[in-house]
Amino acid sequence: MAQVPLANVQPFPIPLMSGGTVTTDEGSIQGDFAINLKLRQISTDQKPGTPTDHGGLSQWIASSATGESDRGGIVWNGVMYRVQGASVYSYDTSGARTKLGTVANDGLKCRLDYGFDNLIIVSDNLLYYYAPTGYSNVTGAAVVSGGTGYAVNDTITIGPLGQQATLKVTSVASGVINGISVLTAPQVLTKFIPANPVPQVLSSGGGTGATFNLTWTSLGNFIQVDMSKSAGITPIVDATFIAGYVMVTDGVDVWCSSLTNLTFFPGYFGSAEYDPDGITAQYKLNNQLYVFGKNTTQTMANTGGNNFPFTVQQSYTIDIGCVSRQTMCYFNQTLAWIGGGRNMPNGVWTLNGNAPAKISSAAVDYELSKLTADQVAVVTLEAISFEDSELLYVHLPTKTLVFDATATVGVGLKFWTQLNSGPEDSNFYRARNFTRFDGKWLCGDLADNRVGYLDATTGGHYGQPVLHRVTGPMALLPLASAGLRSVELKCITGQAGDTSRIAMQYSSDGIRWSQVRFASAAPRGGYDRRIRWLPAGLARDRMQVRIAHVTTAHVTWFGLLVELEPLAT
CATH class of the missing domain: 2.60.120.260 (Galactose-binding domain-like)
Structure with a gap:
């Protein structure tokens, strides 16, 4: 030839x-x-x-327990916290794990945030706090000074709006209290317990001058916030710490906590009134609270004043909404989310200044269009900055898609890739909920409670080929x-x-x-x-x-x- x-x-x-x-x-x-x-x-x-x-993915620490799918992680004050199944754990840099408490488990990704004194967790429409210094509540009260002008069944508030306790007068002698009981006892950070004797703030009957010695009982370091002690808000769809407050939404309104006791919600609320599309998520950015509805987004800023201190910023209203709390995250110095507007299909969006910018390609939109409303509601988003790339992970029910913002700029088109954890393209990607800790991008696992990390030196996942x-x-x-x-x-x-x-x-x-x-x-x-x-x-x-x-x-x-x-x- x-x-x-x-x-x-x-x-x-x-x-x-x-x-x-x-x-x-x-x-x-x-x-x-x-x-x-x-x-x-x-x-x-x-x-x-x-x-x-x-x-690749490599093991960070050995784990013997299995069956707890990772549901979220965050780093606060040099400690990593993870929700795995119904359990909440803390991890130090040596990998030592400590169980802090349990939460209701709906299988969805939790919202985690933190303030100065509290770790905040939303799981299965309930609100949980963790504080290293612990929480307490009033379990008894003794009269020190009976004051004057009181009557039986008068109520007496201790702390502003009863944030520490509400007492009930059970007996008096000529208007002087000689019998008292505890009516309500909100949860209070132990480090903020007032010294005895404690004066009243208000009395329902006009009596004055009474003081009391309060008996406090520890509630431990991890609590479910008891909404029945204050405004009775339910369900808790999302929560955010901003400007000293914990802001929560029940899917209809946005409620603020007290400034001096974040477990106490006095009943002050605001509404996103631009469109009656409910509230699906909220997040803070640039000291403003973004309130997402199904079809629209509004922002609120802390303008001060009595009662509800936040005011809607009309100039920041956006005609694109968000599907759910899980489908949005902080990404590349802004926000990213899945959603759409009226008569629009779902897409992936980022906030570009005051305007939404669509980053999903036609192929990604096609993947989203195949999902039912229930399926897209449980899609999760997260973001990392790895090596020289700004990456947005979109965890679909059967695959994980990744938007590369750095490559998008370099190549000039919407650049998306896919991740999996096995030899077939149908194998799902195991890593979830990346947190930057111990000099690595640590991650939970979709199948068990192992903690791994993103490893640039290997292409395998936990020693297995992909x-x-x-x-x-x-x-x-x-x-x-x-x-x-x-x-x-x-x-x-x-x-x-x-x-x-x-x-x-x-x-x-x-x-x-x-x-x-x-x-x-x-x-x-x-x-x-x-x-x-x-x-x-x-x-x-x-x-x-x-x-x-x-x-x-x-x-x-x-x-x-x-x-x-x-x-x-």
């Missing part, structure tokens, strides 16, 4: 990453997202970035018809040693693909090993290539180089 002279073979570079959108032969826009890869800012002379491993796959964009070739002599993957080889195989397919239309061809990965020390396929196929005037590699090794792919043999047309 005659050999084609080398001078007749034309090398041609093929890009690897497309950002994840392809068009099927049915005409629908669907995703062919790069899996477990991201566009790292390692530039070459042909493109601004290089596909590299997204980051799929790395990318489908490049359609490339226009300089020849109308050509023989495909070879396809070479330009990559780093031989660093860790790998006995697996790398798969390659190609297509001229993105619909019909060639058979899978394999090339062996490089063993340790095989620094000069070329990853090359010799398909001996036919290429038309356009070409798309797909590369897949199931491995535990860290991968860095610079690009593809195809050798084309001109054919007569």
